[in-house]
Amino acid sequence: MHLLLLSNSTMPGAEYLSWPRQYIADFLQVNKEALFVPYAAVTFGYNEYTTMVQQAFLPLGIKITGLHMVVDKHAALKNAGTIIVGGGNTFALLSRLQEEDLLAAIRQKVLAGTPYIGWSAGANLACPTIKTTNDMPITEPAAFDALNLIAFQINPHYTSQSIAGHGGESRQQRLREFLAMNPEMPVIGLPEGMLLQRTDKRWLLQGNGSEPAVWLQAGKEPRTLTSGVVDLPL
């Protein structure tokens, strides 16, 4: 399996999709055509979203087609060189893929070897479920089950910071609640500016976060992860 799972698209103030550009270029050396899933967009349109991504991928020589533009979506998925799932709202993304019955097709295609790139909601979609998303549940999916391509959950945009003077749960408290309710399922907290790359034989942690990634398991102390090859379940 070939997965590139990014915490986020863009660092605050930086150009869109600029921090992961070189990682994406290296990941897609062979595959220069990609199908883009813009379904996480809520406050802007699929066309606008696809155009943004097309422009960001243009310098890499990668041609992007928006899944929403395609008449036969199952055929397009079957023929896709790469599948890219952008961020936005995870509940909207999952609901729309369920409505069009596309989850199984994406899963099978990626299991068969097609590269998958997802950022933020698109990284959550690769997990067993969407239960570690940060997003507001603005729409109700038929179920929380996601692509189940990996054996753990990702918390994208992970941060140990919280808003000064604000009493709402911190991210760490929210993830402790997840582990209490789902003790069998580990979570990686992936700070902005970091990604996980999976090849058939290993997981690689890359990028420069403002803090380290952290591996969380019920009943164990959090484990800080160092960039490079990481010992995560395959």
Next chain:
Amino acid sequence: MHLLLLSNSTMPGAEYLSWPRQYIADFLQVNKEALFVPYAAVTFGYNEYTTMVQQAFLPLGIKITGLHMVVDKHAALKNAGTIIVGGGNTFALLSRLQEEDLLAAIRQKVLAGTPYIGWSAGANLACPTIKTTNDMPITEPAAFDALNLIAFQINPHYTSQSIAGHGGESRQQRLREFLAMNPEMPVIGLPEGMLLQRTDKRWLLQGNGSEPAVWLQAGKEPRTLTSGVVDLPL
């Protein structure tokens, strides 16, 4: 209907449930026995949660019984003088009430005039759905439909602040996404330290937030609300 819907239980650094104490005392002048629903607790037990709330309500002369301790829960709800629903994780709270088939009983009881107090997740529970919770979806409810006691959504712990240098969606962005997906449903952003009190004839906004409460409707500018009687749908 008699509702007291609080953004939060406790200001950072303050004693548990201290800021709303006088409002609760005024609200419960007559009813001195209350049934407490501790089901939003995830990382601590129902007994522990109930004890905390019992101690906080003791100075008010209010006797608290934990719903989890009761054998016949439907009978206990039927006889309750007041129903109190505490904060924690909204998805856990809703799921457990669905599993025990208690939502309709609470709704009918409150519609019939029994006072309802809810903070954070307990305030979200009073809404049409839980779609404006800030909580992580750590467990999957059968549906997002909640008690539907009021005609709008509450966003508890509302803040216009975000974490410096963090690119994840701000609360305001998340609520804009809610409105885009649910244009028929208004939302009140209720900052910590504030509450909404409903009597049969009016809504009253009370407390001292670090910023004003805000009324959000699709296609309209946000409207800042001043404490006192507020013109919200009854």
